[in-house]
Amino acid sequence: MRNYVAVVFDDTSKAYEGLHALWQLDGEGAITVFGTTVVHRNEWGEYQVDSKETHAGLATAVGVGVGALLGALAGPAGAAVGAAGGAAIGAATGGAVGVTTDLVRADTRDQSRYETAFVVGAGQSAVIADVSEDWTGPIDTRMRELGGIVYRRSGGALRDDAWLGDYPPSSYLYPYEYIPPSDRVW
Amino acid sequence: MSTSNDLDRVRAAAQQLHGVISDAAAKRGEVIKADLQAIPQKAKSVIESIKASMGAQKEPTKKNLAEAVKSLEATQKHAAESLKSSGKAFQTSIRQTLADARASVQKISEAVAAGRSAESKHTRK
Numbered sequence: 001m002r003n004y005v006a007v008v009f010d011d012t013s014k015a016y017e018g019l020h021a022l023w024q025l026d027g028e029g030a031i032t033v034f035g036t037t038v039v040h041r042n043e044w045g046e047y048q049v050d051s052k053e054t055h056a057g058l059a060t061a062v063g064v065g066v067g068a069l070l071g072a073l074a075g076p077a078g079a080a081v082g083a084a085g086g087a088a089i090g091a092a093t094g095g096a097v098g099v100t101t102d103l104v105r106a107d108t109r110d111q112s113r114y115e116t117a118f119v120v121g122a123g124q125s126a127v128i129a130d131v132s133e134d135w136t137g138p139i140d141t142r143m144r145e146l147g148g149i150v151y152r153r154s155g156g157a158l159r160d161d162a163w164l165g166d167y168p169p170s171s172y173l174y175p176y177e178y179i180p181p182s183d184r185v186w
Numbered sequence: 187m188s189t190s191n192d193l194d195r196v197r198a199a200a201q202q203l204h205g206v207i208s209d210a211a212a213k214r215g216e217v218i219k220a221d222l223q224a225i226p227q228k229a230k231s232v233i234e235s236i237k238a239s240m241g242a243q244k245e246p247t248k249k250n251l252a253e254a255v256k257s258l259e260a261t262q263k264h265a266a267e268s269l270k271s272s273g274k275a276f277q278t279s280i281r282q283t284l285a286d287a288r289a290s291v292q293k294i295s296e297a298v299a300a301g302r303s304a305e306s307k308h309t310r311k
Contacts, residue, residue, distance in 0.1 A: 002299075029190075032299035034292060052212045132299035134306050174208075175291040176201040 002034075002155035004170075005139060006073045007127045007148040008120055012040060014147055015125035016179050021142045022129055023177040030138040034130040035173025037066060041120045050180055065172030069128060070120075072158045073151065130155070130170035190301050192239035193247075197294045199232045200254070203261070204287040211280050218280070225265035225283065229258045232290070244304075247297045254293035261286040 007022075009015040015038050026033040038050045049066045120126045127148070133139060136152070143150050206228065210221035236251050236258070243251065261283055268279035 029302050029305075032295055032302055034295050034299075052208050132295075132303070134303055170292070171285070171288065175204055175288060175295070178205075 001134070002130070002132050003152045004069070004073060004155060004158055005127075005129045005131055006070075006120075006151045007129075007139075007143045008151070009125050009127070009146070009148045010123070012038075012125045015040075015127055018127045018143055018146050018148050019177060019179065021146060022127065022131070022139070025138050025142060030133075032132040034132070035170040035175050036127060036129045036177070037173050038125055038127055038179075039066065039070065039120060040125045041122055043122050045122050047120075050178065052178070052180075066128070069158075069170075069172070073128070073153055128173065130173055190298075190305070192242070193294065193298050193301060196232065196235050196239055196251075197291065197298055199235060200258070200287070200291045200294050203228050203232055203258075204284070204291055207261075207265070207280075207284050207287050211284060219269055222265050222268055222280075222283075226262040229262045229265065229287075233258045233262075236294075243297070246300055250293045250297035250300070254290045254297070257286045257290035257293060261290065 007015075007018050009018055019036055019038055022031070022033055022036060025031045040048050040050075042048070047067075047070075131139070136150075140150055203225070206221070207225060210218050210225075213221065233255050236255055240248055240251050264279045264283040264286055268276055268283060271279055
């Protein structure tokens, strides 16, 4: 089954361990990963998305695309916010914080938590992944071991969200394990 | 060599191709073009690997791989165009090259996922 997964971690290094673990599960054949990225929210509530240092057009596209995807993962309450706020999510290039915004505003946060419980809190990081999994056990078990909380939404449900636009939601995810050089610890 | 190993190898090559293109896109000026010069040949090499492994695959997998070949052919085309263009046209062709490479990995991954899923059902019987 094709699912979009968001795994929320309390700190950045754990998020990268989570990312690495997802690709390891892929290497073992337990799941198939189509794409991943890591999103961070700083203490001021601003979002940044891991991205290779790239030209402005692509960085903006990544911000818009991942913003929309986060909105979709947050369910119907997050959808409108994701579509509106996605453009302002900064793609972090080389560790720099880009233009940012509060993706899930205070007035919709409670509702989105109620519906899906997916919210990245200030200071937290989340691994966002597009995966194929026959059962949820491998990801749930491994992420729990690392201290991550897993949220899922089916690929079909996301594709039905017409506001995501012409591009598939995973277009802005890296189709391989990408960790910014400054955050590599192994 | 098993068919799943073949697919894994082809997928790794396509992932690497996307990585090379996105690394090139991160650079500036003439350095980008120097990096892009190798892309059409690399894409051709992945196409050849896919075609070589297609015979042993089942029909749904073949369909995904055929679509991956189309995306890789588009990658070749747009990378070649980017070498001859400049300004906005250059930026557009880089984005298209990256999107095509991304689509090829997507299709190969779909083939891999289908194979793993079938294998897993077979094992659980």
